[in-house]
Amino acid sequence: GLTNSRRLRYDKGPYGTAFEKLVSMAYPEGHPYHHTPIGSMADLDAATLEDARAFFRTYYAPNNAVISVVGDIDPEQTLAWIEKYFGSIPSHDGKQPPRDGTLPGTIGEQLREVVHEEVPARALMAAYRLPHDGTRACDAADLALTVLGGGESSRLHNRLVRRDRTAVAAGFGLLRLAGAPSLGWLDVKTSGGVEVETIEAAVDEELARFASEGPTPEEMERAQAQLEREWLDRLGTVAGRADELCRYAVLFGDPQLALSAVGRVLDVTAEEVRAAAEAALRPDNRAVLVYEPIEPADEAAEGEEGTDAHEGADK
Numbered sequence: 001g002l003t004n005s006r007r008l009r010y011d012k013g014p015y016g017t018a019f020e021k022l023v024s025m026a027y028p029e030g031h032p033y034h035h036t037p038i039g040s041m042a043d044l045d046a047a048t049l050e051d052a053r054a055f056f057r058t059y060y061a062p063n064n065a066v067i068s069v070v071g072d073i074d075p076e077q078t079l080a081w082i083e084k085y086f087g088s089i090p091s092h093d094g095k096q097p098p099r100d101g102t103l104p105g106t107i108g109e110q111l112r113e114v115v116h117e118e119v120p121a122r123a124l125m126a127a128y129r130l131p132h133d134g135t136r137a138c139d140a141a142d143l144a145l146t147v148l149g150g151g152e153s154s155r156l157h158n159r160l161v162r163r164d165r166t167a168v169a170a171g172f173g174l175l176r177l178a179g180a181p182s183l184g185w186l187d188v189k190t191s192g193g194v195e196v197e198t199i200e201a202a203v204d205e206e207l208a209r210f211a212s213e214g215p216t217p218e219e220m221e222r223a224q225a226q227l228e229r230e231w232l233d234r235l236g237t238v239a240g241r242a243d244e245l246c247r248y249a250v251l252f253g254d255p256q257l258a259l260s261a262v263g264r265v266l267d268v269t270a271e272e273v274r275a276a277a278e279a280a281l282r283p284d285n286r287a288v289l290v291y292e293p294i295e296p297a298d299e300a301a302e303g304e305e306g307t308d309a310h311e312g313a314d315k
Contacts, residue, residue: 106279
C-alpha cells in the first residue's frame, strides 16, 4: 500500500517531485518533516518484515488510537461492540515522544532550486513558513491565502490568468501540519513561453500590495464564506465528520473543536489578515522551485539534468 501510494502521489505525473522537494527545502535537515512522512522508496525497500511488525505493534495499539463512530447509533450498543471487538487488543508502551518541530517564525532567506524535467509548462512553486495549526495567526494566514489564491475570484488568478495572461493557473493554499509550522503553498503554471521571472515579479508585487493594504471588506466576507463552506463540506458527510472528530481529538485533545473551529475563522479581523501577510508572505521566508521543461528527445543532450529528469519520471 505505502509503496504504491508513494509512487502514485510523488513519483508519477508531471511536477510529481514538487511536494517532496519543497518540503525538504522548507524544513531543515534534522527536522521531523525534512523527509515527507510517507518515506522514500529507499527506506521502503530497506524495511524488513520485523521492522513492519514492530512498527505495527507500537503504533497501531489501542492506547495510540482514537475511534469515532458517526451516524444514527445506539450509544450503549455501540460501546458494547467496541468493547467486544477492540477490548482484547493489548496496549503497547514503546511509542517514542514526538520530536520537537518548532522553528523560528521565518526562514530568513530565500531558498531556490531549478528543476529540469519533462513537464507540460514552466512552473513557479513556493512554500512559505506560516504559524502553527490551531492558532489564531494560522487562521489569519489561511484567510490571506484564500483572498490571494483561493479560486477564480482571487487576486493572483485575476492578475496572472485574467489580466496579464501570463499563467494558465494560479493557486495559493494552506497546508496544516502537526506540531510544526504550516506551509503556504503557491503554485503557478505559466502560459506559452512566459519566463518565470515575469510571473515572480507580479506575484511579489501583489503580495507586497496586500501586506500594505490588507483585504477589502468584500474579500474578507468572501474568504470567510469560502472557508466556512469548506468546513461545512467536511462535516457534511458521515466519513468527513468522523475524520474531523478524530483529527481534533488526536491533535488538540478535544473532538468538540471540530464543530466550533469555523467560529475562530469568522472572528479574525481584516487587520490580522493583513498583518499575517506582512509577517510571512515575503521573499526571505520561502523555498522556491522553478520547473523548466525539457524535450524527451533531448534527455541525452541534457547530461546530468536529463538523467535526473528521466529518473524522476520513471520511478
